[in-house]
Amino acid sequence: MEYTSLLNNSLDLNAKFVEEAPPQVVERSFIGLGLGTSVVNVKEEEKGALIEELNRVSAENKKLTELLTVMCENYTGLRNQLVLEQSRKRKAGSSNKNIHVLGLGPSESSSSDEESSKKPREEHIKPMISRVCVGTEASDTSLIVKDGYQWRKYGQKVTRDNPCPRAYFKCSFAPTCPVKKKVQRSVEDQSILVATYEGEHNHPQPSKVESNTSGSNKNSTSVSSAAPTMALDLSKPKPVQNVRGKLDAAPELQQFFVDQMASTLTKDPNFKAALAAAISGRFLQTNN
DNA sequence: CGGGTTTGACCGGCGC
DNA sequence: GCGCCGGTCAAACCCG
Numbered sequence: 001m002e003y004t005s006l007l008n009n010s011l012d013l014n015a016k017f018v019e020e021a022p023p024q025v026v027e028r029s030f031i032g033l034g035l036g037t038s039v040v041n042v043k044e045e046e047k048g049a050l051i052e053e054l055n056r057v058s059a060e061n062k063k064l065t066e067l068l069t070v071m072c073e074n075y076t077g078l079r080n081q082l083v084l085e086q087s088r089k090r091k092a093g094s095s096n097k098n099i100h101v102l103g104l105g106p107s108e109s110s111s112s113d114e115e116s117s118k119k120p121r122e123e124h125i126k127p128m129i130s131r132v133c134v135g136t137e138a139s140d141t142s143l144i145v146k147d148g149y150q151w152r153k154y155g156q157k158v159t160r161d162n163p164c165p166r167a168y169f170k171c172s173f174a175p176t177c178p179v180k181k182k183v184q185r186s187v188e189d190q191s192i193l194v195a196t197y198e199g200e201h202n203h204p205q206p207s208k209v210e211s212n213t214s215g216s217n218k219n220s221t222s223v224s225s226a227a228p229t230m231a232l233d234l235s236k237p238k239p240v241q242n243v244r245g246k247l248d249a250a251p252e253l254q255q256f257f258v259d260q261m262a263s264t265l266t267k268d269p270n271f272k273a274a275l276a277a278a279i280s281g282r283f284l285q286t287n288n
Numbered sequence: 289c290g291g292g293t294t295t296g297a298c299c300g301g302c303g304c
Numbered sequence: 305g306c307g308c309c310g311g312t313c314a315a316a317c318c319c320g
Contacts, residue, residue: 152291152292152293153292153293153294154293154311154312154313154314155294155295155311155312155313156293156294156295157309157310157311157312159309159310160308160309160310166310166311168311168312172292182311289320290319290320291318291319291320292317292318292319292320293316293317293318293319294315294316294317294318295314295315295316295317296313296314296315296316297312297313297314297315298311298312298313298314299310299311299312299313300309300310300311300312301308301309301310301311302307302308302309302310303306303307303308304305304306304307304308
């Protein structure tokens with residue numbers, strides 16, 4: 001449950017913000033404007049609306065946190081199943097492929113150390129494989145995972161183990177950039193997209209803001225604004241395990257969550273309005 | 289018209 | 305050798 005704790009830590013920032021702003025403080029900052037009573041009444045109304053809004057956002061945050069907890073529980077169950085399956089396969093003596101399911105990346109595959117000394121090291125030949133889970137709306141049928149890079153779809157296939165089609169993407173910078181990704185909905189929860197990345201980009205992100213899988217897809221904007229996605233990079237288990245209670249051990253994850261939260265907040269007009277009101281109130285207070 | 293998506297065909301690996 | 309299955313190709317199509 002390391003991912004759950006991590007998510008709770010990141011998401012609770014908002015909750016703490018709400019909790020740690022006691023009504024008295026808010027009241028003082030608005031009443032202390034030194035304006036007429038009518039204005040104070042207006043500010044009182046605004047304050048009430050803001051508190052209501054904050055409560056609403058807090059409740060929404062709580063719901064999302066619960067949803068993520070369920071997702072993480074599902075993930076843990078699935079991972080346990082897969083680990084069991086893999087250990088069974090290993091015992092059966094099946095060929096050891098360089099596929100690391102759900103973030104059990106090359107760094108964790110210590111079981112093949114003995115074999116790697118005999119065989120030529122495959123890590124230099126085969127690209128690094130990582131997996132990312134992205135929560136989307138279940139009604140959204142597009143296989144879009146926003147990761148900051150531009151992708152060109154080159155195939156789609158229905159696989160045996162999953163009724164949902166799997167989409168195949170190449171980096172738009174191909175053949176210069178060899179990175180490929182596969183996107184498929186989770187069997188357990190179809191609102192979760194599972195993106196499997198192969199290889200590493202040899203170029204910077206084209207754009208962090210308009211990170212869109214398929215440029216011509218018109219659903220992309222509504223997806224990003226109405227249903228902000230929370231991606232869990234499960235490809236790096238070590239940093240995630242280290243961040244129980246604090247995020248400073250995984251700077252890339254930390255940066256990712258900060259980016260996600262920032263983009264989510266800046267896209268919310270209500271938050272903007274509340275922020276503007278709070279800032280203008282603060283300015284008026286300091287001027288008086 | 290260029291760039292992207294769609295989708296059926298094709299290919300190669302793997303198990304029997 | 306054969307069939308299954310995942311991955312890729314490429315022609316047709318779509319869209320700005």
